[in-house]
Amino acid sequence: MFKGIIRFLGSRQLTIGLLIAGAIYFFYLTILWFLNMRPPAHFMVWFPLLVIIIPFLANVLISLFTRHYVYTGNILFHAAFFVVAIGIIISLFYRFEGTAVLTEGGVFWGERANYVAVNKKEDFDRLAPKVSFKLDKIVPEYWGERLHFTRLDGEVRYPAETLENKGMVRLNGGLKINGARIRHEGFGFAPEILVEDLKGGAIRRQTAIMRLFPPGSEDYLEFGSYKIYMQIFSDPVEGKDGFRNRSMNLSEPIFKIKVQWMGQQIHEGILKLGDTIRLGTVGISFPKVKYWLQIEIVRDPGELIVIIGFITLIAGLFFRLFFPNPR
Amino acid sequence: MSSTEMILFYSTIAIATILSGILFYFKNISKKTYLLLVGIILVIEGIFIGIRWYNTGHPPMFGTFEATISASWMLLFLAVLIDRKAQFGRIVIPFVVLTLLYGVLFDKAGKPLIISEQSYWVYFHALFAWLAYGFYTFSFAGAVLTLGHGKWGEGYGKEIIENIGEFTYKALLNGFLAQTIMYVLGSYYSIRLHGNWWIWDPVEYLFVVSWCLYAIPVHGKILYGWGGQRIARLSILGMVGTMFLYWSLIYLPWATYHIFDVEIKIH
Numbered sequence: 001m002f003k004g005i006i007r008f009l010g011s012r013q014l015t016i017g018l019l020i021a022g023a024i025y026f027f028y029l030t031i032l033w034f035l036n037m038r039p040p041a042h043f044m045v046w047f048p049l050l051v052i053i054i055p056f057l058a059n060v061l062i063s064l065f066t067r068h069y070v071y072t073g074n075i076l077f078h079a080a081f082f083v084v085a086i087g088i089i090i091s092l093f094y095r096f097e098g099t100a101v102l103t104e105g106g107v108f109w110g111e112r113a114n115y116v117a118v119n120k121k122e123d124f125d126r127l128a129p130k131v132s133f134k135l136d137k138i139v140p141e142y143w144g145e146r147l148h149f150t151r152l153d154g155e156v157r158y159p160a161e162t163l164e165n166k167g168m169v170r171l172n173g174g175l176k177i178n179g180a181r182i183r184h185e186g187f188g189f190a191p192e193i194l195v196e197d198l199k200g201g202a203i204r205r206q207t208a209i210m211r212l213f214p215p216g217s218e219d220y221l222e223f224g225s226y227k228i229y230m231q232i233f234s235d236p237v238e239g240k241d242g243f244r245n246r247s248m249n250l251s252e253p254i255f256k257i258k259v260q261w262m263g264q265q266i267h268e269g270i271l272k273l274g275d276t277i278r279l280g281t282v283g284i285s286f287p288k289v290k291y292w293l294q295i296e297i298v299r300d301p302g303e304l305i306v307i308i309g310f311i312t313l314i315a316g317l318f319f320r321l322f323f324p325n326p327r
Numbered sequence: 328m329s330s331t332e333m334i335l336f337y338s339t340i341a342i343a344t345i346l347s348g349i350l351f352y353f354k355n356i357s358k359k360t361y362l363l364l365v366g367i368i369l370v371i372e373g374i375f376i377g378i379r380w381y382n383t384g385h386p387p388m389f390g391t392f393e394a395t396i397s398a399s400w401m402l403l404f405l406a407v408l409i410d411r412k413a414q415f416g417r418i419v420i421p422f423v424v425l426t427l428l429y430g431v432l433f434d435k436a437g438k439p440l441i442i443s444e445q446s447y448w449v450y451f452h453a454l455f456a457w458l459a460y461g462f463y464t465f466s467f468a469g470a471v472l473t474l475g476h477g478k479w480g481e482g483y484g485k486e487i488i489e490n491i492g493e494f495t496y497k498a499l500l501n502g503f504l505a506q507t508i509m510y511v512l513g514s515y516y517s518i519r520l521h522g523n524w525w526i527w528d529p530v531e532y533l534f535v536v537s538w539c540l541y542a543i544p545v546h547g548k549i550l551y552g553w554g555g556q557r558i559a560r561l562s563i564l565g566m567v568g569t570m571f572l573y574w575s576l577i578y579l580p581w582a583t584y585h586i587f588d589v590e591i592k593i594h
Contacts, residue, residue: 012550019546023539026532030572033529034579045527070549097522149442171442173519183522298522306524310511317504 009055010062018056025052057085072325077316083309091302096120096127096180102135103190103207103292107160116294129180129299133158133167138291140187142248147214154184154293169295179299186294188213189232191255191286193221198281209292215245226279229258232289243270253289328435329382335375336396336427342368343399343424350417361413365420369403376400383437388453389444391577395430399423401457402464409465409498414491418468448516455509462502463541467566469495470559492555496548499562503541510534521584530585533572540565 008014025048032038039045060078097119100108108114110131112124120127133156141151154169158177167175175182189212195204210219215234220227235251236243243254252273259267259279267277276283319325328336346364349356376396379387387393402423410416443449469491476488514524525531544561547553576585 012546015546015550016543019539019543023536023543026535026539030529030532030536030575033532034575074549143439148438150439150445152442171520172446172516181518181522183519185522296522300523303518303524307515307518310514314504314508314511317500317507321500321504 006062009058010066011059014055014059015063018052018059021052022056025049053085057081071320073316073318073320073323075316076319077313080309080312080316083312084306085309087302087305087307087309089302090305091300094127095300095302096129096298097300098128098297099185100295100297101186101209101292102295103209104135104138104290107134108132108295109160115297127299129178129297131158131177131180131182131297132160133177133182134160134163135169135293135295138187138293140248140291145245145247147248152184152187154295156182169293181298181300183296183298184293185296188292189215189234189250189253190290190292191230191232192288192290194285194287195223196276196283196285198283200283203282207290207292213248215248223279223284225262227260228284229260231256234289250289250291255286328437329378332375332378332382335371335378339368339372339375339399340424340427340431342371343420343427346416347421347424350413350420356413356416358411358413361416362407362411365403365406365416368423369400369407372396372400372403379437383439385440385444386450386453388450389438389440391433392430392435394453394457395426395433397453398457398460399426399430401461402426405461405465414494415465415468415472418471419464422464422468443520446516446519448512448519452509452512452516455505455512459502459505459509462498462505463562463566463569466495466498466502466562469498470562470566473555473559474563488555492558495555495562496544496558499541499544499558499565503538503545506534506538506541510538526584528584529576533569533576536572537565537569540568 029045060081064075064078098115099117100115102108108131110128112118112128118124118128135154135156137155139151139153139155140149142148143150149171152171156167156169156175157163158165158167158175167177169175169182169184171184173181173183188210190207190209191212192205192207194202196202208221210221210230211217212219212230212232215232218229218231220229222228232253232255233243233245234253235246235249236254237246243256254273255271257267257269257271257277258265259277261279269277271277271286273289274285274287276285342364346361346368349364350361376387379393379396383389387396402419406416406419410419472491473488473495476491517526518524540561544553544558544565547561548558
């Protein structure tokens with residue numbers, strides 16, 4: 001019986017059958033996407049995939065030993081799938097992925113509290129890379145007035161303790177520190193909020209990371225029983241129908257705000273930088289607008305192995321096509 | 328598009344259309360004439376691509392219009408490279424025309440690349456995608472000739488049919504290699520862009536679907552010694568399936584991480 005199973009797993013029929021099954025399964029995923037549906041649970045994606053992948057690897061392994069593969073290139077090509085599989089398994093156990101949000105001038109120390117989210121909370125101390133940096137400046141550039149970024153660079157210095165190295169955080173790659181890849185994946189406006197008492201003494205000054213980008217998007221912040229709804233006109237120009245944006249750049253921005261107290265709207269108006277609104281016994285103003293970046297920090301030891309597997313895959317095909325030496 | 332670009336682009340379409348007509352009506356066009364005409368179209372379109380590249384600051388790869396320019400140029404390039412006997416021109420050159428005409432339906436204005444496209448990895452990813460498209464189109468052409476011989480009153484000899492069958496299979500293998508390289512480059516760039524080499528995205532699914540579809544005839548020939556007819560049928564299935572799924576990505580409203588045309592939907 002055992003021999004029969006081995007024979008079946010290494011059979012030609014299974015090879016073709018698995019290729020058909022692979023095509024059908026991914027076609028099914030595509031159809032779900034076409035219907036705007038997603039499998040409700042993650043295992044519903046993984047489980048059928050494993051049902052295909054495990055016999056596939058068994059089929060390849062047995063074929064490697066039973067000398068099914070006639071050409072050296074074929075051996076290399078199929079052996080590459082094991083390298084990729086090893087890379088995936090290592091990634092499953094050792095991949096660290098964390099997200100942090102920083103405004104210009106913000107410092108990231110690499111501690112648990114600095115992350116907004118991490119993939120492996122329990123293993124943070126073991127897996128988190130030693131990364132620290134200061135985000136000095138964020139430089140966005142657009143194509144004309146469109147929401148079409150042609151540049152979005154975060155200038156950083158690292159490590160945060162000494163600031164001796166300079167680097168650039170970008171959407172597509174950019175910086176690598178201690179084996180961790182650092183890239184950004186989100187951007188927005190962060191108004192600075194100044195809370196003063198009636199005599200003008202500062203009570204609190206902080207920068208609020210809000211979802212106000214692209215200009216015109218509305219977000220709110222809560223202050224005691226007050227809710228302040230806000231929109232930013234980053235480069236405003238006044239027309240007949242009120243304010244509109246000339247561009248996405250920050251050039252003397254204004255704030256369109258609505259204030260609610262206990263659910264009742266008590267104020268609506270336009271504020272310029274530094275203008276104050278009175279809320280009870282305090283005054284609130286927005287003296288400055290900065291940019292923020294959502295930064296992703298990833299360290300994945302399996303990544304390199306997967307890439308090596310891919311290169312082997314190509315090398316195998318290349319040898320099969322251009323140096324077809326049969327064994 | 329500038330007026331020079333317009334002239335070059337429409338000249339390419341016009342000459343390719345004329346060549347398609349010639350190939351359709353005159354079965355025995357000489358190899359020299361064929362290569363000369365293909366060479367002329369290749370050069371004209373090449374100049375157009377060069378000017379557009381200079382004007383936009385990036386290779387033509389952003390949006391469907393630019394993709395069709397590059398894909399059609401790749402077909403012409405492969406025609407000169409691997410079809411010097413003018414065996415497959417009757418199918419491939421109309422494909423060039425159809426590809427270009429399809430591109431006309433989309434926005435032709437040159438745009439700067441958005442950040443996610445600004446990388447040599449993307450340039451080479453796209454290059455190998457067109458190369459795969461080129462080889463698969465030739466494989467499709469070979470498959471059509473294999474299945475259609477005799478049906479259109481022009482039967483080939485057994486030897487020619489075997490040669491065409493061999494060509495179809497080799498073109499398929501080359502397409503498979505180009506598609507694999509395309510995927511690997513895209514996958515590496517995905518690490519830089521998304522932090523992971525695999526994204527659960529329909530474009531990735533479709534890659535696997537078409538990869539498996541093309542792997543079936545490759546394995547069938549090696550393991551079972553499938554003949555030219557069956558390989559031809561599967562090659563046609565692969566091409567039609569891939570095209571159909573590609574258009575689904577373009578026209579269905581659900582977003583993918585890939586940007587095929589910025590004007591159709593925001594991704």
